[in-house]
Amino acid sequence: MVETVQPTSxxxxxLADNLRAADRVELRCSGHTDHRKAIADSLACSTHMATVLIDGRVAAILGLAPLSLVCGVAAPWLLGTDLVTRHRRALMRLAPSYIGAMLRAYPHLVNMVHADNEFAVRWLRRAGFTFHPAQPHPATGAPFHRFEMQA
Known part of the structure; x- marks a missing residue:
């Protein structure tokens, strides 16, 4: 059973203990060495957030971090466990309502994804995000794609 609830510590x-290998690499390539802190910090600056549970276990935590209230720009993010890949269809069914709510709150969504995170890149493309060519991350030089969607 898939359910969404408010994130807890x-x-x-x-999530930090069971983070997907690709998400661990992405965090490291974006300059984060403490995964637990990166997740907690992301939640602390997010206006919309949810934990996705599958059969009572954490599959993912997602959020929306405002970048510009004046311009209506925010960064959607999602970090997951291996349950994300095993239950990708169930998660894709949740995506339209969450993305719709995010776009209503902030009409321009933008973030970066590690170019080697193939599962995340495919998932984001299927969800309708537009991709830009990979560029070096400012903190580490690792290749990241900028992705975005506008209402």
Missing amino acids: AHVDE
Whole structure:
């Protein structure tokens, strides 16, 4: 059973302990060495957030971090466990309502994804995000694609 709930510190701990290998690499390539802190910090600056549970276990935590309230720009983010890849269809069914809510709150969504995170790149493309060519990350030089969507 798939359900979404408000994130808790226990969810953060469970996600950090079971983070997908590709998400660990992406965090490291964006300059984050403490995964638990990166997740908690992302939640702390997000206006919309949810934990996705599958059969009571954390599959992912997602959020929306405002970048410009004046311009209506925010960064959607999602970090997951291996349950994300095993249950990708169930998660894709949740995507339209969450993306719609995000676009209603902030009409321009933009973020970066590690170019080697093939699953995330495919998922974001299927969800309708537009991609830009990979560029070096300012903190590490690792290749990241900028992705975005506008209402």
